[in-house]
Amino acid sequence: MKSITRSFGDYQALSSMNLSIKAGEFVSLLGPSGCGKSTALNCLSGLLPLTAGEIWLDDRRIDTLPPERRGFGMVFQNYALFPHMSAKKNIRFGLEMRKVSAADQGRRVDNALSLVRLQQHADKLPGQLSGGQQQRVAIARAIVIEPPLVLMDEPLSNLDAALRIEMREEILRIHQTLGLTTIYVTHDQDEALAMSDRIVVMKEGVMQQQGAPQELYNRPINLDVALFMGYRNLLDVTAAAAPRAGRLTVSHKGVDLDATALTDIADGPLIAAFKPDDVVFSDSGLPATVDSVIYGGRDSTVKLDLENGGQIHARVSDPVRPGDRVHVSVSPEHLLVYPRPAQPIAGL
C-alpha cells in the first residue's frame, strides 16, 4: 500500500497509509470503531476505490482492477452466505465463477470442508448451522479459491466469548496449514495480540504504529497506542527538563518515580502510563488504600485510591481486601512517559 487515501466528501477516513505485507504474514489492523480499518480493507479488496495512492501485489499494480480480478478471499462479520444454498454449494460458488473443472471443484470443496471440519454438515443450509459453523463455511469459501491474500473483517464479533477463542485457533491453524497471507481487522486488542505476526494500530484514519505484538504491548509509541494496549493507569507527572529518550525521574505530587521515555519529548505537561499487570505491592512506593477487589481465579483486579489523589487498577495475586493500606510500585521500564494531550483524558 503506497500512500493510500480514501475520503468521503471532506472527511478523510484513511490518510496516506503505507504498509508492506510479506507472503505468509498474519497482519491485524487494530483500532477503535471508526478509525478506518474497514475502509483500508475495502480499498484492498476493491470494494472501495482509492482517492489517492497505489496498491501493488508483487510487481503488479492492482488498485485499478475490479474486486473479482484481484481474487482475494473475503470473510465478513455477518458471514454473507447465500441463504438458499447448502454449505457445500456456498463453498463451490467461487470455483464455478472461475470456471474450474467439475472434478477439481469436487476435490477442492471436499478439502476445504475437511479443513474447517464441516464434512458432516455439507448439505445443510446456512439457517440450519450455528454461528460458528456459518463462519467456518465463510472461511472455507474464502480459501477454496486459493487466494493470494485473505481479508477478514471482524469475523468473530458475532460469536460468543468461548467460541471466539476457539475460532481464533481455528483461523490460525488454517492460515498456517495453507501458508496463507491474511489481513485481519479487529477492535479487540487481545485477539490481535494472540493471533498476529504484526499489528497495525490505527486512529482517525492514520496509522499510529506497527510491529510485533510484544513490541506494541511493551513499547507503545504514543499515548493513544498505550491506551489501546491496556495502559489504563495514568498519572500526571512533571520532569525537571524536557525528557530525552531513555530512563528519567519524574515527579508525581511530590513523589519521585523512575520511568522511561520511549522518544524525546518536548517541554510541557507529561503523563506516566502503566498497565494493571505491572503494579506490584512493595514496602516502599506510592501509599494507597484498597477500594475494591474483583476476584479472578489466579489473580484479582484491585482498584486502589492513591493517598495523594487519583485512582489506579492493579492485577495482583496478593490476598488484599477493601480498606487495606498498601504501597504500590511499578518498575521503571514499565512506567512510560508521554506528552500530555491537550484534550481531557478519561481516568485522570
Ligand SMILES: Nc1ncnc2c1ncn2[C@@H]1O[C@H](COP(=O)(O)OP(=O)(O)OP(=O)(O)O)[C@@H](O)[C@H]1O
Ligand atoms: N460510505 C461512507 N460515507 C461516508 N463516510 C463513511 C463511509 N464509510 C465509512 N465512513 C466513515 O469513515 C470512517 C471510518 O470508517 P470505517 O468503517 O473504516 O471504520 P472502522 O474502523 O472499520 O470502524 P468499525 O470498527 O466500527 O467497523 C468513519 O468515520 C465512517 O463514518
